[in-house]
Amino acid sequence: MSFSENIRESAKGLKKVRVLTGSALLIAIDVIIDFARIVVSNIFEISFSFLAIAMAGMFYGPVVAAVVGAAADIIAYVIKPSGFFFPGFTLNMAVMGFIYGMFFYKKKITLKRVALAVLVESIVINLVLTPIWLNIMYGNELFAVVRVVKTAVQYPANVALCYVVCKNLTAVRNRISH
Numbered sequence: 001m002s003f004s005e006n007i008r009e010s011a012k013g014l015k016k017v018r019v020l021t022g023s024a025l026l027i028a029i030d031v032i033i034d035f036a037r038i039v040v041s042n043i044f045e046i047s048f049s050f051l052a053i054a055m056a057g058m059f060y061g062p063v064v065a066a067v068v069g070a071a072a073d074i075i076a077y078v079i080k081p082s083g084f085f086f087p088g089f090t091l092n093m094a095v096m097g098f099i100y101g102m103f104f105y106k107k108k109i110t111l112k113r114v115a116l117a118v119l120v121e122s123i124v125i126n127l128v129l130t131p132i133w134l135n136i137m138y139g140n141e142l143f144a145v146v147r148v149v150k151t152a153v154q155y156p157a158n159v160a161l162c163y164v165v166c167k168n169l170t171a172v173r174n175r176i177s178h
Contacts, residue, residue: 001106010061010101019060023068026056030072035080044150050121050158051165053093054100058109058166062101069093088133092125099124109170114163118155126151 001009013019030052037047052072057065073093077085103117126147134140 003102006061006102006105007063010063010065010105013060013064014067019064022059023056023064023071026052026059026068027072027075029055030068031076031079034072034076044146046154048161050096051161053097054104054117054162054166055169057097057100057102058104058169060101061105062098065097065101065105066094067097069095069097086133086137088129088136092129092133095129096121096125104166109163109166111159111163114166115159118159118162122151122155122158 030049033052034047034049037045037049039045049072053065053069056068060068070090070093073090099121100117103113103120107113131140131142131144131147135142
């Protein structure tokens with residue numbers, strides 16, 4: 001499936017009740033998992049909510065997963081505000097969903113594919129976009145060794161978790177997806 005076909009097919013899902021229902025459930029899962037994040041310090045948090053976004057990408061494709069990511073971020077903020085709302089982080093979640101959708105939608109889940117998807121997501125979100133938002137918000141440096149170390153340490157765990165979850169849901173994907 002080509003890049004544009006993948007996007008078009010996924011966008012069609014926004015008109016289907018089954019896709020919207022499944023997306024709502026994944027938004028709820030994301031919000032719940034995000035509330036269970038582990039805060040190590042003010043710059044180091046561990047969250048596994050990316051798994052719900054990866055599932056949205058696998059089940060419904062990049063467009064729906066982007067909407068799921070953005071909606072989950074906004075809803076989580078409304079339910080439990082943390083600081084002030086910044087739309088850059090909502091964009092992060094949408095981009096994350098889009099990335100996972102491009103890698104997983106209607107594709108065989110392999111360790112190599114998952115490792116690459118998590119790598120691209122980690123680089124784009126953790127090492128490029130988030131530092132830009134933090135620079136805009138607080139004047140933080142664009143390059144921080146701590147962020148690179150955090151990303152590198154978390155990468156193997158994220159790959160393993162994502163692979164196990166997505167691989168085990170592959171059979172379900174065929175029944176749920178449109």
